[in-house]
Amino acid sequence: DSGVTQTPKHLITATGQRVTLRCSPRSGDLSVYWYQQSLDQGLQFLIQYYNGEERAKGNILERFSAQQFPDLHSELNLSSLELGDSALYFCASSVGQGAGELFFGEGSRLTVL
Amino acid sequence: SQQGEEDPQALSIQEGENATMNCSYKTSINNLQWYRQNSGRGLVHLILIRSNEREKHSGRLRVTLDTSKKSSSLLITASRAADTASYFCATAPNAGGTSYGKLTFGQGTILTVHP
Numbered sequence: 654d655s656g657v658t659q660t661p662k663h664l665i666t667a668t669g670q671r672v673t674l675r676c677s678p679r680s681g682d683l684s685v686y687w688y689q690q691s692l693d694q695g696l697q698f699l700i701q702y703y704n705g706e707e708r709a710k711g712n713i714l715e716r717f718s719a720q721q722f723p724d725l726h727s728e729l730n731l732s733s734l735e736l737g738d739s740a741l742y743f744c745a746s747s748v749g750q751g752a753g754e755l756f757f758g759e760g761s762r763l764t765v766l
Numbered sequence: 767s768q769q770g771e772e773d774p775q776a777l778s779i780q781e782g783e784n785a786t787m788n789c790s791y792k793t794s795i796n797n798l799q800w801y802r803q804n805s806g807r808g809l810v811h812l813i814l815i816r817s818n819e820r821e822k823h824s825g826r827l828r829v830t831l832d833t834s835k836k837s838s839s840l841l842i843t844a845s846r847a848a849d850t851a852s853y854f855c856a857t858a859p860n861a862g863g864t865s866y867g868k869l870t871f872g873q874g875t876i877l878t879v880h881p
Binding site for chain 2 (some may be wrong): 696698703709711753756
């Protein structure tokens with residue numbers, strides 16, 4: 654158990670809809686990262702937050718947004734969903750804001766029909 | 767785009783044999799990490815090697831890093847069926863600024879260890 658909690662574990666929705674994925678980092682970790690894993694793209698870095706502020710950004714689509722709240726949990730919002738958004742979405746956390754060891758959650762599997 | 771490229775894409779061995787996976791990357795790095803992923807599960811950190819280190823050990827794991835060739839290898843000795851998983855290398859950028867914690871993962875090597 655990494656200590657990182659992600660909900661929901663599975664989500665099935667329709668194209669055009671909006672979903673929110675939630676992540677609680679390990680106790681004491683200030684950084685939260687979001688990754689997308691799909692068969693064709695592999696593991697893609699989406700975004701990093703550190704203590705509530707955006708720190709690094711990857712190829713995150715404009716339809717996607719994220720935030721980190723004062724209690725350090727984070728949410729990833731995916732809107733106007735397309736079939737190609739079907740993937741495993743991972744949250745990870747770390748103590749600092751540099752690229753050290755990451756602790757991953759078990760992921761949220763999103764299926765867009 | 768992927769920074770790290772693993773080789774081979776898949777590896778099948780017998781229990782007790784050693785497994786070697788390679789990773790190549792393109793840009794200057796601060797550190798390189800290896801992660802393991804069991805099917806459909808979260809990634810688990812295995813080992814981190816910094817750019818000024820050449821070799822590191824952790825239990826049955828041995829990692830080497832050659833920054834001149836921009837490559838790394840992960841050796842798992844005396845493999846077990848429980849080692850069956852996907853293994854990913856991940857690189858941390860050397861540049862600061864907006865890169866911060868951006869780890870870039872390779873496509874992974876699928877390791878199957880037969881009992």
